[in-house]
Amino acid sequence: VQLLQSGAEVKKPGSSVKVSCETFGGTFSSYTISWVRQAPGQGLEWVGTISPLLGIPNYTQKFQDRVTITADISTSTAYLELSSLRSEDTAVFYCARDRLESGMDVWGQGTTVTVSS
Amino acid sequence: QSVLTQPPSVSGAPGQRVTISCTGSGSNIGATYDVHWYQQLPGTAPKLVIYGNTNRPSGVPDRFSGSKSGSSASLAITGLQAEDEADYYCQSYDSSLSGAVFGGGTKLTVL
Numbered sequence: 001v002q003l004l005q006s007g008a009e010v011k012k013p014g015s016s017v018k019v020s021c022e023t024f025g026g027t028f029s030s031y032t033i034s035w036v037r038q039a040p041g042q043g044l045e046w047v048g049t050i051s052p053l054l055g056i057p058n059y060t061q062k063f064q065d066r067v068t069i070t071a072d073i074s075t076s077t078a079y080l081e082l083s084s085l086r087s088e089d090t091a092v093f094y095c096a097r098d099r100l101e102s103g104m105d106v107w108g109q110g111t112t113v114t115v116s117s
Numbered sequence: 118q119s120v121l122t123q124p125p126s127v128s129g130a131p132g133q134r135v136t137i138s139c140t141g142s143g144s145n146i147g148a149t150y151d152v153h154w155y156q157q158l159p160g161t162a163p164k165l166v167i168y169g170n171t172n173r174p175s176g177v178p179d180r181f182s183g184s185k186s187g188s189s190a191s192l193a194i195t196g197l198q199a200e201d202e203a204d205y206y207c208q209s210y211d212s213s214l215s216g217a218v219f220g221g222g223t224k225l226t227v228l
Contacts, residue, residue, distance in 0.1 A: 034217060036163075043119065044155070044163065044206050046217040060216055094162055098217075103153030103168035103208070110162050 001026040003095050003108035010114045016083040019111045021095030028076035029053040034098040035069060035080045038110075039091045049098055050078060085115045120145060121207050121220035128226040134195045137223045139207030140188065145218055147188030150210040154183055154192045157204045157222075166205075167192060194225070202227045 006020040021033060035047040048059040052071035059067055068081040078095055093111050096104035122140040129135040139152060146152055152170050155163035165174050167183035170190060180201075182193045190209075194201055207220040 036219075043204075043222040044157075044208075044219045046208075046219060049216065058216060061214070096163075099168070100210075101151050101169060102172075103151075103165045104155070104163070105165050105168070105174060107162040107164070 001097060001106045003097065003106055005093075005095060005108040005111045008112040008114070010116065011085050013086055013115055013117055015085055016081060017085060017113050018079055018081040019093050019095075019113070021078045021080075021108050023076045023078075023097070026097075028071075029073050032098045032100065033069075033071065033078040034096050034104055035078075036094045036096060036104075037091045038094070039088075042091075047080065047093070052078065082113070085113075087115050087117075089113065089115050119221040120211055120214070120218040121209060123205075123207060123220035123223045125221070126224045126226065128228055129197045130228045131197050131199065133197050134193060135197060135225065136194075137192045137205050137207075137225070139190045139192070139220050141190075141209060141218075142188055144213040145188075145209045145211040146185065146190055148212055150212075152183070152185055152190040153208045154181075155206045155208065156201075157206065159203075163206065197227050199227050201225060 002024040032051045034049040037045045048069045050057040050069045057069040071078045095108040097106040154167035156166045157163045170185040211218045
């Protein structure tokens with residue numbers, strides 16, 4: 001299984017960004033996809049998870065009012081959309097195949113989102 | 118402030134053994150949720166090195182081992198090598214937050 005993320009984004013404060021994560025190999029609908037954020041020089045932070053089969057996302061409370069995670073089984077692609085961007089949202093966003101009891105075993109290469117006026 | 122607590126840094130000479138601790142609480146590690154460990158080299162995505170508290174994915178050297186007791190877990194690396202120099206993160210699930218939680222990360226320096 002491989003996860004390929006979309007390219008770097010530069011956004012203005014107040015705008016939105018949508019990052020994609022296309023999976024190759026495996027059965028997309030059989031596992032969950034988690035999104036993890038890493039601000040510059042900081043640690044890893046879980047943003048949310050989605051089961052493509054169920055289509056039901058679960059978000060961390062910190063971003064719950066600004067984040068939307070979706071999955072398209074027909075294209076084996078998961079998406080993360082973050083709205084009302086501010087400068088402190090600048091970070092690298094990773095998608096990962098989340099095997100829950102077996103950890104996040106496959107990661108995308110990361111997408112850098114820069115928020116700057 | 119991370120839900121899981123790790124030391125900011127550890128160090129060791131080549132060939133030595135180091136351990137990295139990860140302390141949680143009754144809503145995560147102490148609630149019997151599994152602990153996973155990730156290695157992150159500079160500028161790269163994290164890599165799973167221990168899952169389910171003690172299991173190594175295929176391809177991870179047996180120099181890496183994990184343990185868990187109560188509300189804490191540990192990652193041990195024996196026979197330190199220069200290539201082990203990286204940031205290490207523990208991760209579990211938290212029932213009160215209803216989601217995954219990470220430790221703040223530990224920078225391993227090979228002297």
